[in-house]
Amino acid sequence: MTEPTHAPLHTVARGRARWHRVLVRPVLQRRARVAPAAQAIAFVIGIVLALIAGALLLWGSGNDPVTVYQRMAESSLGGFDALSRTLLRATPLAIAGLAVAVAGSMGLWNIGAEGQMMAGATAAAGFAMVAGDLPGPVLIVLMLVAGAVGGVVLVLGPALARAYLGVSEIITTLMLVEVAIRIVEWLKVGPWKDPESFGFAQISPLPDKASLPGLFGQVHIGVLFAVALLLAFWLAVSRTAWGYELRMAGSSPATARYAGISLQRKVLTALLLSGGLAGLAGAIELSGTATRLEPGLSSGYGFAGIIVAALALMRPSGVAVVAVVFGAVLRGGQSIQTLGVTSSIATILQAMILIGALVAAVLLNYRVRWVRPVGSGADGDAAENPASAGASGV
C-alpha cells in the first residue's frame, strides 16, 4: 500500500545522483518571489529578442522583415476586427492552457488535452444530434456540459491509473489523443456519416441554433466563458483551502500526506478537472467556429495548451496573458503566409517568439546555481526541489 511515486521528475533527479557526486553542475532554482512588473518586462524583452532573431530568418529567406512584422501586428492587434481574430484563437488556447495548468499546479502533466478536446467536441456533437429539438440556448448549454463530460470520460482511465497504480499520466493521456481522433474518423465514414452528402464522407452538420452567439467581429461568447473560468480557477487555486492542498500535494507530497491529505483523491480531482476543461474547450470550439464535427477541429489547440501552461508557470493569471499573446502570434503567423512567407518559415518564426518568451520567463523566475560535488547540504536541497525539475522538464 505504498503511495505511487508522485512526480516522475523526481525519479529523473535521483537517476542523476551518481554524477552529482563528481561534477559541478548547474541547477535551476525557483526564485521565491518575482515582481509582476519584472515578469511583464522579461516577457516583452524575450519576445523582442526573438523578433530580432526572426528578422534575420525572414531576411535570409528572402522576405522583408519590416513588411512582414507590420502585417503580423496589423492582422492580430490593429483594430477591432484584428483583435477579435486574436481572441477567437485565444479562447481555446486559454481554456486548454488552463486545463493543463490545473493538472500542472500539482505536478501532473496532462499532455493529452488535444484528445480530450476532440472527445468533448464529439460528445457535444452527439448530444446535438439526439437532442436537436431543444431550444437553442438550452441545447448549447447542454452541449457544453456534454463536452466537459466527454473530456472527463477520456481522461478517466489515465487518472485512475495514475492515482491508484502510479502509471505515468504523461504517456496514457498522450496515447489517447490518437484514439479520440480515430473515433471521429470512424464516425465520419461510419455511423454519423451525413446521408445527404452523396456518399462523400462527412459528419452531418449541426443545426444553426447550436452555434454560440457572436460577441464582436469574429469572436463568439466563448471568450467570456474563458474569462470566467480563468477567474474561477484563480480564486480556487490561490484563495481556497482546496487550492492550497492541491498545490501542497504537488510541491511536497510527503508533507501533504503527513497533513492527512489524500494524494489519490487530489490526483483524481486534478486530472478529471483538467480533462473536463479540455472537453469544454472542444465543445466551445465546435459550437463557436464549426459547422460540423471533423477530425481536424481542435487543430492543435490542445497541444498548444501545454505551451501556454508552461509559459504561464501553471498560473491562471499567466494563462490569460499568454493565451492572448499566443493567439496574436498564431493569427499573425497565419496572416503573413498570404504575403508569400512559406508556412515552414512562418511556423519557425512563431516558435522562436514563444521560445523567446519562455527563456525570458525561466531566466527571471529561476536562478542558475552551480552545485559543487561532495554532498553539501545545498546539493540535495536543490536536487529535490520539484520546481527546478519542472523547469528542465519544460
Added chain:
Amino acid sequence: MRSRTLIRLAIALASIALVSAACGTDDDEAADTSAAPATTAAPATTAPPADEPEPEPEGMSAEDITAAFILVGPVGDAGWNWAHDQGRLFAEQETGATTLVVESIPENAEAFKEVAIDFIENEGADIIFGTSFGYMDPMEELAAEYPDVVFEHASGFKMNDSNFGNFFGRIYQPRYLSGMAAGAMTQSGQIGYVAAFPIPEVIRGINAFTLGARETNPGAEVHVNWTFTWFDPAVEGDTASALLEAGADVIAMHQDSTAAGVAAQDAGARWVAYNSDMRNFAPEAFITAPVWHWGPRYARTIEAVAAGTYAPGAYWGGMDDGIVQLAELSADVPGEVADRISEAAELIRTGAWDVFTGPINDQDGAERVAAGETMEDGPMLGMDWFVEGVVGDASP
C-alpha cells in the same frame, strides 16, 4: 540581494537587446537594398499568350486577376498538393495572372476562412481555389459573404448560381489504364492496394484499377488495405510492406506520399503511383501513374473570370479534357500491352467507351451493370461496393 540579482539580469538582457538591435538595424538596411520583396507570387516573367482581346466593357485582362490557392498539405508532397501547385504555375504562365498560394491549411472551417479573407481583403484576390474536400462549407459561406469573388472548389459537390462552383476529374479513367499495366506486370497475380479512406472516390479508383488489371490478367486479385490517411508516409509505407509480405508483387495506392513506392522497390516489387509522375522516387519499381493536370482548368477559369463570362458549374472532366492522364509507361512494359493501353485510352478519350461499362459484377458475383450498359455519373459518385476481383471490405 534578490533585487540586485534582478537588476543584474535586467541589465544583461537589456544589453543583449541593444547589441542585437544594432545588428538588427544593419540587417533591415541590407534587406531594404538587397532582398527581394516577399512574394512567391511574382507575376510570371514570360508574356502571356496572345489570346483574342476581350471586348466586353466590364472585362479585365487576365493579367489583372489575382488568383489565390489554398492547399491542405505541403507543396513538397510530390502528390495531390504538388499537382495543384504545378497547375497554379501553369496557369500563371499561361494567363499572366498573379497567383498566390498557402500550404498546409487544415480542413477546419475557421482556419480556411481566415486565410481566404486575408487573401481577399489584403491581397485583393479575385478567385479563391480551395483544393480539399473539407473546405466546402466555409467556401459556401464565404461565397455568400463576398459576391464579387469567385470560389472554385476541387472535389466537392456544393455550388451556387453566381460565384461558387466545383471541379474534379475522372481519375478513374487513367486508373483503369494503370490497372491494365499492373495486371500485365504481376507475376503472382496478387496486387496490393494501399487505400486511403473508404469513400466513393477511393472505391471508384480501386474498382476501375481492378477492372483494368483483370482485362490484361483475368485471374488477378486486388487486395485492399485501408490506411485512413491522405499523407502519412510511415503508415503508408508499412501498409505497403504488409501487403508485399502477404504475397503481392505490385503495389497501387491512393495517398499523397511516395512511401508505398519506396517500400515496393525495397522488396523488389513493382509500383503504380498516383497524383504525379513519381518515377524518380522509386525508379526500379515504377510502372506508371494516373496523374492530375489541373493547369489548363485553372487557366480557363482565370480567363473566364477576367472576361466576365464565368458561370459556376459542377465540372467533372475526363481524359478528353486532359485534366487526368496516364504517366508514361516504364520501358519494360511489353509493347503489346502498351498498345492495348493506348487503344483503350483512345476509346475513353473519344467517348466511344467508358470504364464502368457492363457486364460488371460485384464481389459477391451479383450483376451491378448489365452487358452493354454504362453507369451514370450519379451511381458512380456514390459508389460503395467493390467489383469482382477485389479482396477487402468496402465499408470497414
